[in-house]
Amino acid sequence: MLPFPTLIAIQRNTNVPVNLQIANAFIIQIKKGLLPPGTRLPGTRVLAQELKVHRKTIVAAFEELLAQGWIETIPSRGTFVSRKLPEGKPKELAQINRVPEPLRQTGYALTRNSTLAVPVLGKSTGLRIDDGFPDVRLAPVAALSRAYRNVLQRGSARSLLTYSDIAGNAWLRAELSAYLNESRGLQTSPDNILITRGSQMGIYLTTQVLISAGDNVIVGDTNYWVANAGFRQAGANLLRVPVHEHGICVEAIEALCRKMPIRAVFVTPHHHHPTTVTLRADRRIRLLQLAEAYRFAIIEDDYDYDFHYQSSPILPLASADTQGMVVYIGSLCKVIAPSIRIGYVAAPVSLIEELCKLRRIIDRQGDPILEQAVAELFREGEMKRHMKKALKAYHQRRDYFCQLLKAKLGDAVDFRIPDGGMAIWTKFSNDIPLDMIARNGAKKGLYLSNGRIYDPEDRSLNATRMGFASLDLDEIEEATGLLSQTVQTLRFPISG
């Protein structure tokens, strides 16, 4: 008989039942070839004594092995390793018993997808000047937590726990439709609304559904990198047109339309990403007219509509669209919190249906419990109260950040005070490379993007977005102070 106690190591300090441990050990030995097909196994009584376990445990292990087809019982002869197993090369012990350290490589060919070059965000423990994130300390956490619990505790929760509408929770679609119509002059019905996981899923679905390989798509130079990645993933031919002080250059778009068929134009008219400029009214109208004339889709990403400080927010292109030219994409991630990934697409029903088809095989549906909870925050007025509070705080922070930036950094930086949004597009003087500012700042405990994520592929702008919304006034003072020190040290190094 084989030395089973050495082959079958039983671990007591684990949650795996002993009978399963024994069965697994047999499987490993069979696979290794130590127990070839046809091998007679010892009786359960003998094995129980050998392994110092109860006989019932061995019986259970054998039942498991029988059920899985690893062993077979021949009446009045005994139990044998199944003869139906293919004869494989015995595997080496080391491979099978290795400790679970991560397997790194695939056994099949794997090509790195360079279209999807995801920027790696630096980790920071200190102060962080981000891309323009909201301050989650202001997030309506208590209200959300309460709403979530209420939804789950209600008798009607059952319908929210099972599969539901691909397009999203009906209540939230109705609330969003009303909110968009009221606040932005859109003319939607709930059927025009698809609730997504953040605006990113809206962009992804739209790019994959509308764009076929080789389609010409116009984007700003520069543009939101996630949108560019989505278009490239769909095989688009990306055409870049300049973005000026008054937004994307519509004349350049028109010139391209005259030359070739254009499938779509991607814009962030309210606060262009990354430069924060607003598309001027006349350019908006002209763009819409061009879309109607040349039959291209306008994908309008309005990611932070709700935060505008100069006047009331400017109405989106979608509010003037009567011909179904605009796919309007927005998000609550900046309003509530980035990890509460609820966004939406407002578009003609025929497009919503196509987006739903693709969404059906990506994640089936959203989170109906969370969506219902957010719908109730809208209905109770909690969303509006929160937005008002956040708007006031961010307005103050924008002003203070810009004031200190000017005072402390002087001619080292060039920026315009943004009309809205959560970030300042800041160009640094060419004699101080952002790469070095970022690296040296990190040593002082200040995180700042080196700006490469915002650069078009072929040149370095030495500019970055500086988010002001997530820092309170004290933190703004500290962050601009550290930034100023970093820049000073780089500009006027003290030689040893």
Place this chain on the structure above:
Amino acid sequence: MLPFPTLIAIQRNTNVPVNLQIANAFIIQIKKGLLPPGTRLPGTRVLAQELKVHRKTIVAAFEELLAQGWIETIPSRGTFVSRKLPEGKPKELAQINRVPEPLRQTGYALTRNSTLAVPVLGKSTGLRIDDGFPDVRLAPVAALSRAYRNVLQRGSARSLLTYSDIAGNAWLRAELSAYLNESRGLQTSPDNILITRGSQMGIYLTTQVLISAGDNVIVGDTNYWVANAGFRQAGANLLRVPVHEHGICVEAIEALCRKMPIRAVFVTPHHHHPTTVTLRADRRIRLLQLAEAYRFAIIEDDYDYDFHYQSSPILPLASADTQGMVVYIGSLCKVIAPSIRIGYVAAPVSLIEELCKLRRIIDRQGDPILEQAVAELFREGEMKRHMKKALKAYHQRRDYFCQLLKAKLGDAVDFRIPDGGMAIWTKFSNDIPLDMIARNGAKKGLYLSNGRIYDPEDRSLNATRMGFASLDLDEIEEATGLLSQTVQTLRFPISG
């Protein structure tokens, strides 16, 4: 002066501020051409009298219009419609003032994607024999609600409210890795785990990352339609091989491998979808050997591993994979509740990284609050307690459903008692078309799929999945009773 009071209708019973209503009305009139560029506007005082509002409201409306660029002020001359507006054709009043009923058609060309033929699920108010869904009445709702609230109320919630790891919450990855290693013999580290939105996102990401247009992919005949749709979306050339009593025919796979390069094989070995058969041990090993020899990826969808009644669950292919051939996909949706969309992929790190790149532009990340809450349910043993309870209930329901099906339907149906899972694959006698059973059943208040969703494209199997898990014993009795009545009436119609 134009009759402004008739042009500018102020609504009091709306949440839109009056100044914004006035500004929007002006924009509409400018766009319609009623107020062409250069038109002089009346003074604020006059207009306030005309419209019966406070003068400050008009001033605010004009400030808004100025900020947006619709009007301009020429010092000592007055306020005019901006000259920079392009001259557009005036739009018709009806178009602009239409009530928000849903816009149906896009203004650009939209092709229906027939690759993504999403089956429409019938709505039912009565009893529902589903595809094999869990009973959400058993879901650990109270524990989940408590865990969710605890997570949100903790000081550390801040880090869970902002952007986080694309691959998922670190705690849950660690819990899942340990759980998979313990329960299924996998050898993963947390770095091998990507948390997805249900197993569907795991399948979608894997198909899109691994498959290029024209790649040969082998699937079962029949197969889970969502996987087929994902492969087709990626442009795969789908090759179908038969699925027998003992699972997918590995000899047929081998024959195809000899003829042409194979990129991937998709299998649901534990409980094949839709037929519920289990892949026999020798076929599993042979399939893994083939993958190593021909360097194809095995995509192993193990969607309901945790529910197996005959013996302990059979270990996944992934547990015997030392070469990184298997992409292992699972889900907690069947364990907790379908709308709690947490699934996972276990695979070599290099593939996880590629999946993350695509995931980054689809939905950025999962829900870290929910993931943290679920991690805590694992840690507290709540998940295991719940699974044990559910397993016991479903085992009993399977037995009772099968018993009544046999007793009440007799030779009208042909089925095998499934070893596990949540549904019975049931073939109906050819003289009673499922389509008619489904239609007539609905009239009696019984929903049953007509089975077309499970059919290969070119033939009708007259078979369907009958989920037993979501019905309690009384409901099973009622459902099988209604089904029996429906079938009897179809087979032996009482003539007038």
